[in-house]
Amino acid sequence: MPSSHISPVFVGRSVELTALGEALSRADAGEPGALFVGGEAGVGKTRLVQEFLGRADAGGAVVALGGCVETGADALPYHPVSTALRSLRRRLGAELDAAVAGQEGELARLLPELGEMDRGQSETDSRARLFELTVRLLERLAAHRTLVLVLEDLHWADRSTRELLSYLLRALTDSRLLIVTTYRSDDLHRRHPLRPALAEYERLRTVTRIELPAFDRTEVRLQLAAIHGEDPTEQVLGRVFDRSEGNAFFVEELASSIQGGSPSGISDSLRDLLLVRAEALPHDVQRVVRIAAQGGSEVEFRLLATVTGLADDELIETLRTAVGAAVLQPSDEGESFRFRHALMREAVAGDLLPGERSRLSRRYAEALEDDPTLVRSGERAGRLAGYWFDARDPARALPAMIAAAAVARGRHAFAEQHQLLERALELWDDTPEELRHQAMRQGVDDGLWPAISPDTPGDFVDLLAAITLAARLAGERERALAISKRALRQLEGDPTISAFPIPRVVGSAQVGDLPLGGGDAIRAAWFWIERCQLMRDLCRSDGWDEISHAQKLVRGLPPSVVHAHVLTHLAHWYINHQPGPLAIETAQQAVELCRLTGAEVTGLAARHILAWLTIHAGDVETGLEQAREVCARNLEPGNAQILLRGYGNLSTALHGIGRYAEAVEVAEEGSGLADRHGLPDIASFIDGNLAESLTELGRWDDADDVLERAGDRRGVSARTQGQLAGQAAELALARGAYDVARRWLEGPDTWATGSYPEPQNTLPMARVAIALAAADGRILDVRSRLESAVGEGVAPGHHRYGWPLLYEAAAAEARARGLAVAEVGREAAVERIREAMKGMPEFVPLWSAQALMIQAELLTAEGEDATARWTEAVAATAQLEAPVLPATARLRLAEALITQGGTEARDAAGELLRQADAAARELGAEPLASEITKLAGRARIQLQPTDAEPAPPPVAALGLTTREREVLRLVAAGRSNRRIAEELFISPKTASVHVSNILAKLGASGRGEAAAIAHRLRVFDE
Incomplete structure (x- = not known):
């Protein structure tokens, strides 16, 4: 039953409803689109969407609603999409099952009810396929009916959800689908990840962004009149309008207070305002509300019953009271409950005592461990990890965090995986050693740790390896670098982590032996190569010291995958700094070592390097064929990054030899593939090459678009940003926009003119x-x-x-x-x-x-x-x-x-x-x-x-009279106007007039340029 202080009449928003209605009409006509509805908390976004959905449903559209969660978002990737698909499955049943037939194992990452997830593919490959299958599913469901997909509270969306949404917005082209999202604009601080995403979305033709303003005084009057059933007095209206500032939710809260007879009993604090309604509930209902607040944004009925210890009937009556007071509201399926407004849940949870919060979290965790079916299977690991973490029980939380990180990795949610592993790191020292060993062994079984050693897992060091890799995949390079330093201190006992001063020539790297065993040496070498990639991306090293250190670590050990990895990076270093016979020999050795050790993926990189060197050694067609053979390989588990970077290398090789059209074709294909595989740095690297070739072909507007697209991606390294800046400078230079070119030239000094420049960067910028x-x-x-x-x-x-x-x-x-x-x-x-x-x-x-x-x-x-x-x-x-x-x-x-x-x-x-x-x-x-x-x-x-253009006599080839030619001769000799006048027996004023005429006819800016033109064109025989 609706609360009496909630307006039964929908107030205002005619402009916004019109925009939503027009978008729905376009979707009905087969033109998919998206609307992003923003506004401060409580301004009325949800009410607007509910009104619109009611009209859409009445018009025959199918509605799927999903909401983001603000706690544990890193542990619940794709939650809003999963919720929306779940509601579609309830409504469409067999039709949806038929639409996913044959793809259940992959789509189970989004909708676990479909069955067990398929774990047979690599992260990048499966992630791209997951996104593509989601698009196909929605297109099938929206083929013959209009489908409205609503994602609420996008400001809480996990990174994987945002990336999936970005893919949907670009990939949907021909279906009757409308996507509607809401977000809190006041939560979007300067570094909020949704800010750049919204800017990216707005550039798409199919996307409309609506910013919901607060109510004006007239609209607040209408809202109060609808709540109370009569017009408010000017005194009440003024007080409510001033204190609410037109925020619809605050208006409701104040209206409730006034109706309850205590108009002055609410403090100015938002927390107090939000707690008023909850504190007005009976004591037993308040208890349930507090427990629900600690459970998260949405709590399942069965889980809440277990934690509260109430019988079903008693809990139902308690929840009925909370729902009637508009504190809680049931989900669409009625199996879980959430707070009517997220701000209220935050206030209630924040009002709990520290010990109370930890005890409640423990009860949630124990209930979930006793009965895993209390929550959906796809959320179980993340929820359990969050509960144990909040319960402040490291012994239980660490294994839960590692398990949740494995689930996130399996769903290609790298940012969420990174955050979970960081929490595991926080818990490490407080967890008993035996439990740490068990958790790490489970991590190995789940495929969470990189295969960097043939020996048994190194426990803490391998946790650091997993964090390093996850952070790099998530674009958090600074953090990855810090973790790699910590790992090397652990392995080598060197607090400075300074590489040995090795001369930059292969064969002369003579240093003392390191006190490491085989397994530890291999692990350390792996970290040094990771450090090499990170330092180059951050423009803090050219990579030599890191590579040479790794070389020393693996020297004398049996050949290994890591050894092949090191040698391949050495060959790559030679490409950039010392290409030639030695580089070719090193690349050939790397290819052979990769073959011997079974390092197939690294072998692809080595073959690309060898192809590049072959091209620039003069055997162009052979090298191009070698590069094309690598790019033609099927995307298989683990090879996406190498193959896609190969597209960039092939495109720039084609560009370098003047085959620009081929370069554009290769780059366009590679950029699209990199985007679909969630590799923004590689996509932008390829786009930089694409823009370069488009510029040479004269397609300058297209190059502008590509550079803008590349620069808007998140997670792009400083090195790639510098590459893009260089291309922008080249383009501005060609157009004559010299000021713009100068700004680009002066900006990326860390990558082109810093401590570790490379010729491929310094030579173009010098030009x-x-x-x-x-x-x-x-x-x-x-x-x-x-x-x-x-x-x-x-x-x-x-x-x-x-x-x-x-x-x-x-x-x-x-x-x-x-x-x-x-x-x-x-x-x-x-x-x-x-x-x-x-x-x-x-x-x-x-x-x-x-x-x-x-x-x-x-x-x-x-x-x-x-x-x-x-x-x-x-x-x-x-x-x-x-x-x-x-x-x-x-x-x-x-x-x-x-x-x-x-x-x-x-x-x-x-x-x-x-x-x-x-x-x-x-x-x-x-x-x-x-x-x-x-x-x-x-x-x-x-x-x-x-038709007829008479040729002037040679003496007038430049349009100069005889006297002007005489004057120009003296100007070229450096004479002043007075000296010219003296030598030609004319007045200085006349000489000045002649000079002015000469400058105008020659289009020269001054006497010096006029003299240069005269000499260059041989105006004077002598």
């Missing part, structure tokens, strides 16, 4: 810095940055980054010809570029074309005729996929032809400029388009072709 310096006319900065980047030449294996870098430097020298500041040191600068080119391979068409362009720019910088070389470059770039390079080469050839003079050369230059201009404007390449326009203007060439 951007050189291009920005050249755009500002800072030729000396160009030279210093080039020297810093290639002081000893371009690193072997990184020529794909070296060619564009050297071109920017060569082009800057050519543009600066004629500037006085550039003359000193020009010869050395040009020679420096030529030296860097020596030995760089040109076996790829892209690289040979870039080499021709560099040679042509250097000839221009030296004042030599570069027409022939630019002609070769135009022919070479015409065969490439990237549109910017052909347009640039045509511009430079046109410039050389104009310098030559003559009608035929000028006509050819006009055609080249028109082609280049069309490409630049289509791309939106403002710097390139501006340069083309300026050159065309100086040469009096129409960029839009005309």
Whole structure:
């Protein structure tokens, strides 16, 4: 029976109801969508949704309702989805069973009533399939009817639920499904995980976000009138409105107080306000309410009966009173009860004494252990762990936490698994040793610990290994690093955890033996490799010290999986720092060792490394085929991370040799797979490569979208964020957004210019810095940055980054010809570029074309005729996929032809400029388009072709009069206006007018740039 202080009339919310109704109509028409309803606690979200669901149900829609829980959320992954599916199963029965036929074992992760979970697949593989099967199930159920899926209190959602929801929002395309969620906006603090998720959801076309405001004074009046049956007095209205601030729940609470005859007996404290109704209940009902509060957001009737010790009939009557007072409310199926408002449960639970809370938790735990059927099987482990933890009984809580962590891992809920293991760590020291051994052995049986040693489990160290791995999978790298340090202190007895100073050449790692046995040495090596990955992701190491330490640990021991793992990481280090014959030899050894030890997954990584090295050694097709063979492998248990990162490696290899369209195809496939497998860092890494190739293809808007998507993912490492920043800088540079490019360049200093930079990062960013310096006319900065980047030449294996870098430097020298500041040191600068080119391979068409362009720019910088070389470059770039390079080469050839003079050369230059201009404007390449326009203007060439275009005489090729050419000659010689006037026998004012006209005709910003243009175009024979 509804309480008298709850309004029987639905008040306001017409705009929100209209939005919900429109979304439902679209779903009826086969267009799925989602609405996120936010608002502060008590503002009326639940009442709005209930009103809407009543209308949807009356219209023939099927409604499935699930709510998130605020306590133990880390132990109950997918709880709201499981609850919603359970309600669907009750309503649809055989139809739902038919829809899941054949997939019961996998969908049992969400709905345990379907049977035993299938544990035969890896975490990443099964997780992706679980998400896909959920989509298919909902699509089948919503194929011929409208289905409304409601998830309440999303602010309490576990991470796995949020990730499943993200997948649903993107994957549902053609069904009659409407998803409605609610969340507390006032609970979303700055670091709340739902904040970035909501921002991500809002960008989807199918998602609408509604923020529910508080009631205004008129709406509060209507609410009070409906509650009391008459209009309130202005005094009552004013008091209630001021104190409630329009919060619908607070209005109800205050209305109840007024109706009870004690309008001034409620304190200003929210806790006191929320406790009023509970404290007004009879003593025996209050007792049950307090017990229910400690049981969690929702407590099953049978469990509550066991803990309270009441007979069923007595408990029913007690609950009836609590429900009638709007303190508790039954679930849809009537088998469990929850507080009408979560804030009330928090207040009641918080009012318990510490000893009272622990005793009640113990009773819950003991009841659940005595009869596991008191709660649903999918929640049992997590609930039991939470109860024992709150009971402050480490001996019972530790095994329960480890068991719950195993369940969470089985459901691919890595964040929840990590939190449970952290709690186990808290309990470790207070748990008897024998119980710790038993719990750890059970963890091994449940597959919770990584297989890092052939010996018996190392107890505490293996717990640390599990936490390290879970934290890394959950994106908590700092915590994973801290735990790995603790483990190494335990194993090696070294409080500093400092690696040995080993020279960075294989074969010279000569250090003293470590006092570790075989099993401990292998465990320590495993932790050092984990530390290597974490330190690189956090940009705190290049990985050498960690790898070399691990090498020493496994040296002299029988070959093992960990040994193969170490050698593979060594080969990977060589790719980034010392590619060459030694790297290839190491990669080959790693592949063979993986084969011998049965390290199949690590072997895939080793084969990818070998393929990359093969490509850059010149055997391109063989290397590409090797890489494709690895990527073509089926996703099997444990290999998803390696295979998906391989997609990224293959895409960037294709990009490096100029096969951009193929690179885009590979990257798009890899990014989608990584997203579906819940690997955000790999997905964003691949997206960075995808954006790079899209940029080269001229698909700049698409590249923007990809970079935005990649940057919005949670759990992305600092290294990958730096990669994305680099791509954003490249894109801004191409568009001429120099300020934006500078901001990106200055931001990620920890990854590109920090203590442990890698050539694959430093060379691209040096190119951007050189291009920005050249755009500002800072030729000396160009030279210093080039020297810093290639002081000893371009690193072997990184020529794909070296060619564009050297071109920017060569082009800057050519543009600066004629500037006085550039003359000193020009010869050395040009020679420096030529030296860097020596030995760089040109076996790829892209690289040979870039080499021709560099040679042509250097000839221009030296004042030599570069027409022939630019002609070769135009022919070479015409065969490439990237549109910017052909347009640039045509511009430079046109410039050389104009310098030559003559009608035929000028006509050819006009055609080249028109082609280049069309490409630049289509791309939106403002710097390139501006340069083309300026050159065309100086040469009096129409960029839009005309039927008859008379050629001006050579003396007017730049549009200058004879007097202006004389003035320009003196400007180029560094004369002031007064000196020019004296030499030409004109007034200084006239000289100033001539200079102004010259600058305007040449499109020059100053006297120095005008002089540079004159020298570059050979305006003066001498």
